[in-house]
Amino acid sequence: xxxxxxxxxxxxxxxxxxxxxxxxxxxxxxxxxxxxxxxxxxxxxxxxxxxxxxxxxxxxxxxxxxxxxxxxxxxxxxxxxxxxxxxxxxxxxxxxxxxxxxxxxxxxxxxxxxxxxxxxxxxxxxxxxxxxxxxxxxxxxxxxxxxxxxxxxxxxxxxxxxxxxxxxxxxxxxxxxxxxxxxxxxxxxxxxxxxxxxxxxxxxxxxxxxxxxxxxxxxxxxxxxxxxxxxxxxxxxxxxxxxxxxxxxxxxxxxxxx
Amino acid sequence: xxxxxxxxxxxxxxxxxxxxxxxxxxxxxxxxxxxxxxxxxxxxxxxxxxxxxxxxxxxxxxxxxxxxxxxxxxxxxxxxxxxxxxxxxxxxxxxxxxxxxxxxxxxxxxxxxxxxxxxxxxxxxxxxxxxxxxxxxxxxxxxxxxxxxxxxxxxxxxxxxxxxxxxxxxxxxxxxxxxxxxxxxxxxxxxxxxxxxxxxxxxxxxxxxxxxxxxxxxxxxxxxxxxxxxxxxxxxxxxxxxxxxxxxxxxxxxxxxxxxxxxxxxxxxxxxxxxxxx
Numbered sequence: 001x002x003x004x005x006x007x008x009x010x011x012x013x014x015x016x017x018x019x020x021x022x023x024x025x026x027x028x029x030x031x032x033x034x035x036x037x038x039x040x041x042x043x044x045x046x047x048x049x050x051x052x053x054x055x056x057x058x059x060x061x062x063x064x065x066x067x068x069x070x071x072x073x074x075x076x077x078x079x080x081x082x083x084x085x086x087x088x089x090x091x092x093x094x095x096x097x098x099x100x101x102x103x104x105x106x107x108x109x110x111x112x113x114x115x116x117x118x119x120x121x122x123x124x125x126x127x128x129x130x131x132x133x134x135x136x137x138x139x140x141x142x143x144x145x146x147x148x149x150x151x152x153x154x155x156x157x158x159x160x161x162x163x164x165x166x167x168x169x170x171x172x173x174x175x176x177x178x179x180x181x182x183x184x185x186x187x188x189x190x191x192x193x194x195x196x197x198x199x200x201x202x203x204x205x206x207x208x209x210x211x212x213x214x215x216x217x218x219x220x221x222x223x224x225x226x227x228x229x230x231x232x233x234x235x236x237x238x239x240x241x242x243x244x245x246x247x248x249x250x251x252x253x254x255x256x257x258x
Numbered sequence: 259x260x261x262x263x264x265x266x267x268x269x270x271x272x273x274x275x276x277x278x279x280x281x282x283x284x285x286x287x288x289x290x291x292x293x294x295x296x297x298x299x300x301x302x303x304x305x306x307x308x309x310x311x312x313x314x315x316x317x318x319x320x321x322x323x324x325x326x327x328x329x330x331x332x333x334x335x336x337x338x339x340x341x342x343x344x345x346x347x348x349x350x351x352x353x354x355x356x357x358x359x360x361x362x363x364x365x366x367x368x369x370x371x372x373x374x375x376x377x378x379x380x381x382x383x384x385x386x387x388x389x390x391x392x393x394x395x396x397x398x399x400x401x402x403x404x405x406x407x408x409x410x411x412x413x414x415x416x417x418x419x420x421x422x423x424x425x426x427x428x429x430x431x432x433x434x435x436x437x438x439x440x441x442x443x444x445x446x447x448x449x450x451x452x453x454x455x456x457x458x459x460x461x462x463x464x465x466x467x468x469x470x471x472x473x474x475x476x477x478x479x480x481x482x483x484x485x486x487x488x489x490x491x492x493x494x495x496x497x498x499x500x501x502x503x504x505x506x507x508x509x510x511x512x513x514x515x516x517x518x519x520x521x522x523x524x525x526x527x528x529x530x531x532x533x534x535x536x
Contacts, residue, residue, distance in 0.1 A: 006394035010380060017382045081378035085439065088344045088372035088449075089395045092364045257346045 003091050004099040011103025012110075015069055021111075024061045028115055031057055032122050048219055051123065055215040058115045059142065063174060066108040066146045070153035071167045073100040074252065083257060094249040097154065101245055104150045109143050133224045138214035141230065144237035145212035149174055151244035152207075158251040174209060182210045207240040288358060289319035290447050290478045291326075291343065295352035298338050312338040314502040315352065320480055320495075322446070325473050327489040327510075328482040330499030331529055336482045339499075340451055344372060356447065368396070371440035375452040377432035381425035385416050385435045388424065389442050396443040403442075410438040413468065430461040437468060448472060450481035454488060466492060490514075490521040498528045505529070 015021055032054050074097075077083040086096065116139045124130040149170065156166040180187075184203035188196045211233055216222065296316040299309045313335045320326045330336050341347040342354045345361050359366035379388055386407050393403040411417045414434035419427065424435060433453075440448060453469070454462040462485075469479055469492055483489050489496060490510055497507040505528045506513065510521060517524045 002397055003395050006391055009394075010383070010391055013387070014380070014382055080381075081374070081376070082380055084344070084346065084374055084378055085372060085392075085436075086395075087346060088367060088370070088374075089392060090364045090366075090368040091395050257341075 003095045004102060007086075007091075007096055007099025008101075008103035008106060011069075011073065011100055012107050015065075015103075015107045020068075021065065024065060025111070025114065028054075028057050028061050029118055032119050047126065052215065052219045054119055055138075055218060058112070058119065059213065059215070061115065062108055062112055062142065062146055063149065063171070065111050066104060066150050067153050067167055067170050067174075069107065070100070070104045070150045071157050071163045071170065073104065073154065074157045075161075075163045078257065087257070093252050097249045097252050098245065101150060101154055101241075101248075104154075105143075105147050108146050108150065112139055112143055112146075131218070131221070131224075134214075134217055134222075137224055137230055138218055141212040141214055141233055144234055145209050148207050148209065148237055148240045148244065151241045151248065155244045155248040155251065158248050158255060177206055177209045178213065179210070181206055181208055207237075212237070288322075289355075290322050290324075291318070291320040291354075291356055291480055292358075293318045293339070293342075293352065293354045296339070296342060296349050296354055297351045298335075298342060298347060299350040312502055313342075313349075316499075316502075316504055318497060318504065318507070320447075320478060322478055323473075323476050324494045325469065325479040325492055326481070327493035327496040328480060328499070329484075329486070329489065329496055329525060330482075333501070334499040334529075335502040336499055337451070338502075340449065340482065343449060369443070369446045370449055371443060371445035371447070372449045373433075373436050373440040373451065373453050375455050377424075377429070377436050379424050379432070379435065379439070382423055384421050384423055385411060385427075385438065386420045388435065388439060392439050392442050398443065406442060406444070410441055413441075414438045415464075430457055433457060433461065434464070437465065445477070447478045447480065450479065450483075452483050453481060454483070454485060462488070486520075486522040486525055496521070498525055500529045 034050070074083075077086070083096075087093065116135055120130055120135050152173070153166065153170045156170055157163060160166045160169070181203075184199055184206075188199035188203065191199060214225070217225070293316050296313050296318075297311070298313040299311050301309050316335070316339065318339075328336055328339065338347065339354075342349055343356065343361050345364065345367065348362060354361045356366040357369055361367075380391075383391065389407045389410065390403060393406065398406070407420075411420050414437050416431060416434055416438065419431060424432060427435065433456075437453070440450075448469075450469070454465050457465065466488065469481075472479060473492075493510055495507070495509050496513065498505045506524070508516075513524050514520060517527060519527075
């Protein structure tokens with residue numbers, strides 16, 4: 001485990017020493033601050049709308065951080081050839097991959113905590129309440145979703161040669177699943193065979209990332225999701241993370257480095 | 259399980275503790291580095307292109323405490339050998355062993371230090387962060403790590419720059435940081451890939467001094483180089499490769515005596531170089 005944590009610590013150091021990380025923080029913070037300014041108008045509709053935008057921005061910023069960071073981990077190591085002195089040490093390739101995953105996931109988790117903390121404080125200053133449980137559920141489930149996305153991106157970074165192609169595909173797939181993934185089986189009902197079977201199969205194969213987006217729960221002050229459901233979603237997420245990460249480790253294991 | 263325990267023991271037990279590795283008259287020395295009929299083929303992705311054979315059944319052995327020079331012109335198979343030893347490339351057939359552990363196993367690299375030809379380190383880290391990172395991979399205890407970092411940065415004369423990011427270092431400083439990372443685990447075997455390439459005369463001298471010091475400490479050094487004068491000065495034995503085959507292997511003094519010329523001329527004869535008449 002120590003080797004995995006050593007690799008992840010370097011990933012985290014790299015992220016916080018990069019400037020683009022702070023640009024995203026600043027932009028999200030700025031828009032959240034604008035939301036706070038809307039308080040003066042006392043218009044609930046606008047505030048709800050702004051809240052929704054802020055949560056969407058948090059989702060997009062977290063997605064950008066996780067995908068761009070994960071997509072360049074292995075290609076950058078290969079390009080700068082830092083992978084060579086690293087693999088000349090007693091570390092297995094799967095440990096490098098898992099370390100990269102852990103680094104990206106923890107860094108994204110930290111970013112999410114900062115985003116939600118800021119958003120929560122700003123919201124609380126207006127609402128005079130802080131629904132901690134709802135915020136925690138939203139944050140936790142979003143973090144699980146990003147774990148799946150990071151594992152998927154790492155797999156793509158080993159299989160595809162260009163990081164830009166990998167990032168584009170992952171963004172399209174993620175956004176696609178988030179917005180239409182949940183309706184695929186309904187779409188399949190109106191289709192003829194074999195398309196209907198194919199679309200239904202896709203519906204059951206893809207990770208349902210849309211289940212992890214709890215924005216509406218916060219925006220409309222809905223009651224929290226039962227904790228058992230959160231646990232099931234976490235297990236479901238872990239299963240997909242393990243699946244993609246195993247694929248990434250296997251692909252990396254057989255990848256010639258010279 | 260038993261096999262794993264045996265591999266772990268071979269890889270982790272220091273040479274001095276292992277009776278088999280001790281050189282004396284009664285017990286045979288086990289090679290620190292060994293290749294057996296090592297063959298590496300690179301398959302071309304393009305159709306109709308033939309498979310390139312980089313190594314053709316290489317048999318090599320390096321004994322404990324030796325400074326071994328690995329020579330050959332470009333494309334001779336030196337880098338491929340290094341790649342197999344470091345686990346970057348798998349052998350098509352045959353095998354390579356470090357401390358009797360197959361190089362396919364990451365644990366084979368527990369007791370080695372590797373210095374690449376060029377500096378490939380995380381430029382956003384400082385020298386001490388880099389050393390701390392590699393020490394964690396070797397699972398060196400924290401207190402010992404800090405002690406070694408202080409010692410190594412002193413040896414490679416980077417104490418003054420220990421808290422500066424590596425990207426601000428000159429080439430010579432980066433190479434010395436590289437040498438420090440190669441020594442962080444106090445290795446019994448050092449693999450150096452053209453360690454003095456691109457360094458100024460002072461930098462070369464410092465690297466040579468460090469190799470000499472390691473030799474005096476009983477460490478085994480395996481290094482590839484194009485600097486034949488340097489090899490002649492430092493090495494006990496050399497191997498000369500050409501087109502994936504081992505052409506000559508022996509003690510430097512014996513080769514010089516046998517061919518009745520210096521190592522550079524031996525090298526040129528072995529690779530079949532004939533100067534054109536002026």
